[in-house]
Amino acid sequence: MCREVIEFLGCGGGGVYVDCTLGGGGHGRAILEASGPEGVLIGFDRDGAAIRHASEVLGAYGERVVLIRADFAEVSGELHERGIEKVDGILMDLGVSSFHLDEAERGFSFRFNAPLDMRMDRRGDVTAAELINTLEVKELASVIKRYGEERFAMRIARAIKRAQKEKPVLTTGALAEIISAAIPQCFHGEKIHPATRTFQALRIAVNDELTALKKGLEGAMECLGSGGRMVVISYHSLEDRIVKKFFRKSASPCECPRDLALCLCAKVPTLKVLTGRVITASAAEVEDNPRARSAKLRAAEKL
Ligand SMILES: C[S@@+](CC[C@H](N)C(=O)[O-])C[C@H]1O[C@@H](n2cnc3c(N)ncnc32)[C@H](O)[C@@H]1O
Numbered sequence: 001m002c003r004e005v006i007e008f009l010g011c012g013g014g015g016v017y018v019d020c021t022l023g024g025g026g027h028g029r030a031i032l033e034a035s036g037p038e039g040v041l042i043g044f045d046r047d048g049a050a051i052r053h054a055s056e057v058l059g060a061y062g063e064r065v066v067l068i069r070a071d072f073a074e075v076s077g078e079l080h081e082r083g084i085e086k087v088d089g090i091l092m093d094l095g096v097s098s099f100h101l102d103e104a105e106r107g108f109s110f111r112f113n114a115p116l117d118m119r120m121d122r123r124g125d126v127t128a129a130e131l132i133n134t135l136e137v138k139e140l141a142s143v144i145k146r147y148g149e150e151r152f153a154m155r156i157a158r159a160i161k162r163a164q165k166e167k168p169v170l171t172t173g174a175l176a177e178i179i180s181a182a183i184p185q186c187f188h189g190e191k192i193h194p195a196t197r198t199f200q201a202l203r204i205a206v207n208d209e210l211t212a213l214k215k216g217l218e219g220a221m222e223c224l225g226s227g228g229r230m231v232v233i234s235y236h237s238l239e240d241r242i243v244k245k246f247f248r249k250s251a252s253p254c255e256c257p258r259d260l261a262l263c264l265c266a267k268v269p270t271l272k273v274l275t276g277r278v279i280t281a282s283a284a285e286v287e288d289n290p291r292a293r294s295a296k297l298r299a300a301e302k303l
Pocket of ligand 1: 093
């Protein structure tokens with residue numbers, strides 16, 4: 001949704017824009033093109049490989065690009081440290097990149113058999129294998145239920161723990177097999193692999209993605225100047241719910257209890273929501289990039 005991102009960010013000539021999730025650098029490049037010849041892009045990614053890749057693909061833009069390997073939860077502190085107080089636009093294109101999913105050794109995908117890693121930042125301590133091998137069965141079921149919205153969470157957690165009594169579960173292939181066998185055959189959907197929800201849950205837990213998103217949204221608000229725009233693309237309902245709630249709360253002129261006849265809070269809205277209805281990818285884009293099928297774009301303007 002490159003065109004929509006550029007439109008909602010309102011990139012014209014000049015300005016300072018933050019891409020919190022550089023990934024392959026596609027949106028970053030589009031922002032640089034739209035804000036040329038003077039616009040500056042500050043690009044974040046917590047994955048060192050993404051930063052290295054971005055420094056190659058965006059190298060031609062020279063001093064117009066600043067790359068920061070950090071969690072976007074820290075966006076405000078990182079910008080502050082560099083003496084950047086206010087920016088004109090902030091983009092978050094959440095989740096994993098196609099690099100993560102297509103590189104077997106990163107352990108994000110059940111399409112390949114590889115070590116069960118799933119860390120976006122490989123300096124992080126806990127891999128998915130360590131997580132599932134250390135959590136108790138109830139904790140594991142709770143992670144799978146909460147972050148994967150998986151109805152068979154307890155069956156899957158028990159099956160993993162049973163398998164671990166034989167030997168530790170260390171690979172994507174072994175885990176995917178255990179999950180498939182734990183879900184009754186009649187519930188194996190045609191469209192998605194039975195391990196999809198559990199893999200999503202573990203990835204979210206390993207990278208503490210929802211905490212980062214909440215902190216990142218707060219941080220983005222601190223960094224945006226008045227009239228600055230924020231665009232967030234999410235890929236599952238847990239993320240989208242957080243973004244929607246944050247936007248709604250920031251845009252609301254009142255936070256009094258509903259049963260109060262008069263407003264007493266004197267709250268001042270800090271955002272104007274620009275996307276009345278969530279924006280989704282066009283059929284042509286989904287055909288080109290099937291991952292865009294679940295993308296939801298929301299945008300807002302700082303007041
Ligand atoms: C969907 S991809 C972004 C794709 C990018 N917009 C493009 O045009 O190629 C998400 C990227 O954000 C990074 N990421 C996810 N959560 C992050 C966080 N909390 N802090 C920094 N980077 C994060 C991932 O490592 C990944 O590279």
